[in-house]
Amino acid sequence: MATTSAAPSRRALPFPVALARPAALVERNLRAARHYWLTFVSGFFEPVFYLFAMGVGIGALVGSVEVDGREIPYAVFVAPAMMATSAMNGAVYDSTGNVFYKLKHSKLYRSVLSTPLRPWDIAAGEISWALLRGLIYSAAFLLVAAVAGFVPSWWALLAIPACTLIGLGFAAVGMAATTYMRSWNDMDYVQLAILPMFLFSATFYPLATYPPVLQWVVQATPLYHGVDLVRALTMGDLHAGLLVHVAYLAVFSAFGLWATTRRIGKLLLT
Amino acid sequence: MSLIRGTGLRKTFGDFVAVDGIDVEVAAGESFGFLGPNGAGKTSTMRMIGATSPVSGGQLRVFGMDPATHAPAIKARLGVVPQTDALDEELRVRENLLVYGRYFGLSREQVRARTGPLLEFAQLTEKTDAVVESLSGGMKRRLTIARALINEPSLLLLDEPTTGLDPQARHVLWDRLFRLKRDGVTLVLTTHYMDEAEQLCDRLVVMDRGRIVAEGSPRSLIAQHASREVLELRFDAADHAERVADVAGIAERVEVLADRLLLYVHDGDGALETVAARGVHPLSALVRRASLEDVFLRLTGRSLVE
Known part of the structure; x- marks a missing residue:
């Protein structure tokens, strides 16, 4: 009987079935999160705390900043940066520590690969989960910032998908990087990459503050593109240059997804 | 009909030869064992059959399909009980079955319907909502077996099913495996316990350093070599x-x-x-x-x- 039952090839799979595999992993994470809901909720507060500490507290000292010849209140300047940064932080948190635990300690992926799920399904499932989680945080953050009066434009709604793109890039690259980690100590390298980006990606002050050479360096980093994109959207400052940010983040994401899929196969299907 | 057919099967990791050209054939309904000490190449062979480890040489067909090209289709019909339980410790006992069934693309209703009888089979009904970590070694093993049965596989791969269990837990497990065998599930297991091989296997191969050194029923092997x-x-x-x-x-x-x-x-x-x-x-x-x-x-x- 089995010899005749030629299995459908990967490409022949109908669309919903192809998505069902990563979705099963998302469902698994959702179930696990129910037992750890407090961690889930806490992810929302970090950027909100930053927003009020920086926007309101520091903002009272700074007053306003000048961006492209316009004076804007500091809180309006810093809110989109916090939104973009939290999209990065959330994605990195989910795709490094959590993934490392599943990869090395709980052997989750090893058992998942005994089922019809493939490395690509694992990458897609884990990253989708990080994005769904990030989506909720971004939306909640935007709501809080808007109510506080820090969001001048309705274009800000597009900041939510923009943050999803930022999350996609960082989750994918973060997960790929995690596959190279040998121990929890290696997680420090993640902080080493994240912290400078958080501080220097035109998050707390405009890019023009830097000398030209450093401006180039900052513009090469992914978070800068995320921050600038989200800021333009929340301020309603739409222009064709934003497509450069989108393209940068799309390539960053594609690279991460490709690398993650390859690495999981290499590590676990030996 | 043979569910597994391997000819000249090899597995190498760099210079190290884990499996050195073995021929195996397992028929439907059979209970087949790989007996050998640690490092004999049993686990490597099992992982190749389970389509989670690429074949380095020779030919392998599982359900008549090539694992290199049809891994998801093969895995859909397999039950795998790995050497270490690898249960999902972030989920409860019942959830482990529910979630695992979803990996096979089963509907929520299907999975829910199968969970009860499987927990009963694994004698874990009272532990339905327990945290996995709280289970004893024998219970974890039985849950792993129940989990492997969620897709109603026709072939169950068990890698050292009773290693690390106390004698009583081993007997309970053997009893469960007998039932599966009686229900027509093909069992393929590895073990380094000869009593386990004698109890469970209709036919077995003795492996040593990546090679098969003898093959037959436990009785015939003993008659022939002892x-x-x-x-x-x-x-x-x-x-x-x-x-x-x-x-x-x-x-x-x-x-x-x-x-x-x-x-x-x-x-x-x-x-x-x-x-x-x-x-x-x-x-x-x-x-x-x-x-x-x-x-x-x-x-x-x-x-x-x-």
């Missing part, structure tokens, strides 16, 4: 080789272990009387039936469990 009974003699001696001369001519074959002599004989009690009649007095003597352990010792010159 005698009917074994007389074990323990002496007060630093080196038991010194005492071989004392028992010369009594047995078909004498095996010298670190702590005892094994005399392969047809009639153990008769042999013991002959030993006593010669005025040889061991510290202790034991007459037992020959086992697969003796077969392995004969074939490789080493014990199964070091």
Whole structure:
């Protein structure tokens, strides 16, 4: 009987079935999160705390900043940066520590690969989960910032998908990087990459503050593109240059997804 | 019909040869075992069959399909019980089954309907909502088996199913595996316990250093490579080789272990009387039936469990 039952090839799979595999992993994470809901909720507060500490507290000292010849209140300047940064932080948190635990300690992926799920399904499932989680945080953050009066434009709604793109890039690259980690100590390298980006990606002050050479360096980093994109959207400052940010983040994401899929196969299907 | 057919199957990791050209064929409904010590290549073979480890050489067909090209289709019909349980500790007992079933693309209703009977089968009904970490080793093993059955596989792969379990837990597990066998599930297992192989396998291969050194039913292997009974003699001696001369001519074959002599004989009690009649007095003597352990010792010159 089995010899005749030629299995459908990967490409022949109908669309919903192809998505069902990563979705099963998302469902698994959702179930696990129910037992750890407090961690889930806490992810929302970090950027909100930053927003009020920086926007309101520091903002009272700074007053306003000048961006492209316009004076804007500091809180309006810093809110989109916090939104973009939290999209990065959330994605990195989910795709490094959590993934490392599943990869090395709980052997989750090893058992998942005994089922019809493939490395690509694992990458897609884990990253989708990080994005769904990030989506909720971004939306909640935007709501809080808007109510506080820090969001001048309705274009800000597009900041939510923009943050999803930022999350996609960082989750994918973060997960790929995690596959190279040998121990929890290696997680420090993640902080080493994240912290400078958080501080220097035109998050707390405009890019023009830097000398030209450093401006180039900052513009090469992914978070800068995320921050600038989200800021333009929340301020309603739409222009064709934003497509450069989108393209940068799309390539960053594609690279991460490709690398993650390859690495999981290499590590676990030996 | 053969569910598994491997010819000249090889697995190498760099220079290391884990599986060195083996031929295996497992028919539907059969209970088949790979017996051998650690490092014999059993797990590597199982992982190739489970389509989670690419074949390095030779040919392999599982359900008639090539694992290199049809891994998801093969996996959809397999149940896998890995050496370490690898249960999802972030989920409760029942959730482990629910979620695992979803990996196979089963609907929520289907999975829910199967969960109850499987927990009952695994004797874990009372632990339905328990945290996985709180389960005993035997319970975890049974949950892993229940989980592997969620897709109603026609072939169940068990890698050292009872390693690390106490004797009572092992017997409970064997009983469960017997039931599966009776229900027509094809079992393929690896073990380094000869009693387990004797209990569970219709047919087995003895593996050593990546090769198959013997093949047959447990009974035929014992008949072929060992005698009917074994007389074990323990002496007060630093080196038991010194005492071989004392028992010369009594047995078909004498095996010298670190702590005892094994005399392969047809009639153990008769042999013991002959030993006593010669005025040889061991510290202790034991007459037992020959086992697969003796077969392995004969074939490789080493014990199964070091």
